[in-house]
Amino acid sequence: VRVCTYACGCTYHPRRVDSRTIYVGHRSSSTNEAFIPPKFCDNRIVSSKYTVWNFLPKNLFEQFRRIANFYFLIIFLVQVIVDTPTSPVTSGLPLFFVITVTAIKQGYEDWLRHKADNEVNKYPVTVLEQGRRIRKESEKIKVGDVVEVEEDVTFPCDLILLQSSRDDDTCFVTTASLDGESNHKTHYTVPDTEKDLETLNATIECEQPQPDLYKFVGRMHIYKNDQEPAVRSLGPENLLLKGATLKNTQRICGVAIYTGMETKMALNYQGKSQKRSAVEKSINAFLLVYLCILVSKALVCTTLKYVWQGKPGQDEPWYNEKTQREKDTNLYLKMFTDFLSFMVLFNFIIPVSMYVTVEMQKFLGSFFITWDKDFFDPEIKEGALVNTSDLNEELGQVEYVFTDKTGTLTQNNMEFIECCIDGFQYKYRDASSDLDGFCVTDGPLNKVQEKAGREELFLRALCLCHTVQVKESSEQGQGQRDQVDGFGLDGEVLPPLREQRGFIASSPDEVALVKGAMRFGFTFLGLESKNMKILTRNNDIEMYELLHVLNFDPVRRRMSVIVRSKSGDTLLFCKGADSSIFPRVRQEEEGYRTLCVAYKNLSAEDYAQADAGLMEARLALQDREQKLMAVYNQVETGMSLIGATAVEDRLQEEAAETMEALQGAGIKVWVLTGDKMETAKSTCYACRLFQRNTELLELTVRTLEDGGRRREERLHELLLEYHKKAVQDAPTWSSANQDYGFIIDGATLSMVLNSSSESNSSRYKNLFLQICQNCTSVLCCRMAPLQKAQIVKMVKNSKGSPITLSIGDGANDVSMILEAHVGIGIKGKEGRQAVRNSDYAIPKLKHLKKLLLAHGHLYYVRIAHLVQYFFYKNLCFILPQFLYQFFCGYSQQPLYDAAYLTMYNICFTSMPILAYSLLEQHICIEVLLDNAALYRDIAKNGMLRWRPFLYWTLLGVFHGLLFFFGVRFLFSNPALQDNGQVFGNWSYGTIVFTVLVFTVTLKLALDTRHWTWINHFVIWGSLLFYVFFSFFWGGIIWPFLKQQRLYFVFANMLSSVSAWLVIILLILLSLLPEILLVVFHKPRGPRQVELRHIHTFPLYFTHSFSPRFIYLFHFLTVLPLFSLWFWSSLMEPIFNIFIRGI
């Protein structure tokens, strides 16, 4: 009654913002109140972004919101408005290309979305209206409509289940398209609703739409002929979600409560937060440097221009007068436009094409993961899954792996091993001669009879305390039951039949326990209209009325059921992790996963109180969770322990090898588990994360309580002690020192993280981190999901911001998967939540080794090289143009023709690097897998740090200088043809450009260690294309060009022997340092000597090469250039005299 009045009072309140009221079938509940149908959105799903009309403006706006696109747009506009050296086409064309391609891609995707939307929105559904069944399009469903759904049909919106064709008022649903869980879930009709929906007069009050698929609170008021309205609580078990499919049930009726974009499915559409890879951050840093170079180049040129023009006769000689407009322009405005012009001239140094190439590389590259047949698991018939291609290279940078234990390191294939009832241990043996399969391994045998009662209670508890469903296949269901019914006394014959019985549960523990009980003779037959049927050892069928299920949750770490037996006893059975049961019972250790079972007999009053409490909490619209929790905790007290079960969880295939390889790769592995310490520790030993000689540093509740002092003090003391041991005393330069393993539990971790005083807290955190970082492996047990994420976050934000990877299979790992830089989901047994939230999903843990050591390593090397190469090739492309300004009166005269400027990045040099970045295997995959230590070579973003960047930049500067001045010296006499004719400025540019294209392509060829036919094709093809294009471009008077600058320039260049000779010379001289580096690169250290035969990669970018050598090589190669200059200016006259003397 109390509940009711509270609820009724609520109905007449003005509608609260955080809840909504729905009139089932649009029938107003009270006649005296004017019925204002509340406004809800319609049932249209709009996942598309554009319409035909707004596509162009909206898409363009979206695209130009990206800073890079905007930058290029600005450059383009400057070119259009200001009189700039290059035609707007040079930057407009690539920009147009990028924008168009992106627009087409997005348009296509949007068209697909429109199609999918239409399919969903136009789907015919049946709506019950005034007793008639009306066919409607799905999008026309309104909140409050009563919708009928048939078997194997997807629910068109979020519905409250009112009526089911099944007798027991349930229906089965699969949510495979929502969360990937393909098991059948049971949903219940609202209790006590009338069978005749036409006359049902009810309102539903429920919370406003929220995206959590597993949470729902609401209540339903049912009005019956002026009676006090009945109130029923609504929970997720009553809610059918849009996107889920009805199974095993002929038809259901439900009332629409959330429609269209307010359904939980639609609310879940919002993408995950974008993770950015470290490479991307490096690119941005490099970009900034290049932007500075660009601006400073433009500034230098502008300044020098005005200094130079200050000299008499230079600004406007008689042969080169300015137009009237130029003369009239304000000086400062002119300076500004000059600055802009220089910016435009040099803007190619920031390559728009790099973004396109990087995106393409990532997109195409990620296919190698899905294509990899090694990732294919024949059991689940699935390969790896890539949810984002943005993080491919991050796989090669992982420093910390956080792994879940259950289902990740272990198979999560639970097997009931033994149990303990009242202190006596029972082991199950497969080939047991005992009649009942029990074997008492300790305890006096004569007590067996006395214990029988306890045993049976224990087994009943196992049979009752769960949420397992019996899998019913429609044609076999009955037959199977018959088989079960027909269980003979002979237990030996039956196991194969029993195995056929399918159990579906959210956790494999439960199945293992139910199966275990079955082996001992107690079979769970299923749930029939709130009655649980079990078949006892004596072949009796017992019925228990299921009163309440106190669901499992990871915080309580236990679950209970309240049942009423035939005899009328109300019993509470509770099972849960030992730590959560022991404090709650009046009071064993083994390496298995143990669950304790406890029970209590509820008196009628106790039950009534508990029932009321539970009902109230379930009806609460706000803080239902907390209220339920409080009631649960209140009910689950004073129980008595019946026994404990031990379930073994086998290690995953190759788990130990994988962990060993990861450690060999210098990756620190942390095991984060909710399991208890002993179990987790034994798993760690089994996985060889802890070795026999590993010294374990324990920081758990147990060690804290050892000293007998206050925990905090003890914590402080232990932390300091371990810190001294692991950090201070550890020799810094030796790798063969003592291995340490660290163990911490959840309770202690929260003490470390949330210490009483603020100063201590950060200090403890630092100490803790330092200890952990010096340990080879860390085990964190008894972790709540949020704590897992906390740890990941703490390590992620620690000094040096290491790259973290989380791998897990269950919903409890989602938080850490989302938190880590790279989240990996295992397509395990605990549903699909981890997979859905992951960046990559693999079927088994063993695949992690190849994913990181081979794929990750290669991706990283590929993209790092791609990025460095792109900056390099644009630097040596633009540097000659910059130098040319010193020789053309700072007039922004471009060195290269517009066609070359435009095509350089698009056509001439883009394909080889793309092919390289997709196919390169500087070390072949087998070797990478066999030598995990190779992973360390690229650790800490080794190829994209400032030193390698400086190297590539210097290389670009060196090449740029060489190209420009090499040709400059040649042009000291422009009569380069054997008929005495001279070359002009376009020939100059073409020679430089030819050297440039050949050098950057051959530089890449030198770096390529893995020449597939594709590499050959694109490298030689690009060069050939360049030659043919140049002929073609110069071979025709192009009618659309204002100036035929390149007419026959290339052909004339090739007719000059000198041009050939200088091209060959400059290419060779540019590549000489590369060749020398390879020669000078001596393998150092025993490891590298060993790997000498495979280490063919010039590792100048890693630590193995000292910069001293690099500068030496540069000096050696710059030497000829300087000697040339020296010779030509000083030595030559002397030499000439000498020659003449001869």
Place this chain on the structure above:
Amino acid sequence: MMATSYNAKDEDGRVTVCGPGGGPLLRGKKPENTALKQQRLAAWQPVLTAGTALPALFAVGLLFIPVGVGLFVTSNNIRELEIDYTGADASSPCFSCSQSFSWNSTRPCTCTVPFYLEQPYESNVYVYYGLSNFYQNHRRYVKSRDDGQLNGNEKSLTEPSKECEPYAYRDNEPIAPCGAIANSMFNDTLELFYNDPNGTKIQIPLNATGIAWWTDKHVKFGNPGGNDQNLSAAFQGTTRPVNWRRPVYELDSDRGNNGFVNEDFIVWMRTAALPTFRKLYRIIGKKDNVVPTLPRGNYTLEVVYNYPVRSFEGRKRVILSTISWMGGKNPFLGVAYIAVGAVCFFLGVVLLAMHHKCGNRNGDGDISN
């Protein structure tokens, strides 16, 4: 910074989470076992080691040094003489001409520069004029032309391109050829006389054809209405460039070398790469194998001084040069080849020594013997 928000993927984030699993899911389908998909394409894996690089270094060294020597010798065998006739110094014969220069003077100023050839020039001699500090590669200058007009396009002839400004129109008449390049065409006349030891002054015939690129003369440049037309009629309605003394159709008496296809004009129109440049002016053809083209002795260069360079501190030169297969005299290539070859060879030796030493270190260590 540029790319902070640049991400072509932020569209996809939405898409990927839509479907179950999204992305390229291969449920129930085993990935194909093809070489490409399994990253097992047959590949050539060249290993650049000391073993392969050292011979390459020696090969480069051994190849480059002879080529360099060849180039150097060739370059040195080319005879070249440069005569600066700017007239900057008071002692210079052209000093007065350079001082008294005026655009409006009707009487051309002539100066004679004597010079002495120490060595006979055996083969064809190429006469170049050279200008210094003349920015033919200035952007404003480079683009100041109308290739359509120069190709003989009638429309461009009467409506020169905007790029030609401020040399597009004069007194509302279109300029042909328009633009700064054409306007500033080099117009000094150079004549060469051999002072025979017996006192006679023999004019050396200078050939004005074959100095421009064949394709330029025959394809890129063309007179309006074809080269055989009456050029003065074809250029009707246009006016000569501001600084020219004659209209374009009076550049040469030879019809095939007049108007836009005048080779001096074409040569000038090919803008030079650097502010100090030379352009081919005339060719002195070789007469026969017995007599050198230019025998040793005294010569006189007669200059009709029309082209002012003093205003921008420029210099004017005349260059007499023979030509080899590699073009004009330029020691750069030879020296560069020798230097690179030598460096390669030297490095090869050093590396070989180092390599040998290192190789032995791990061996029996018997180096001292």
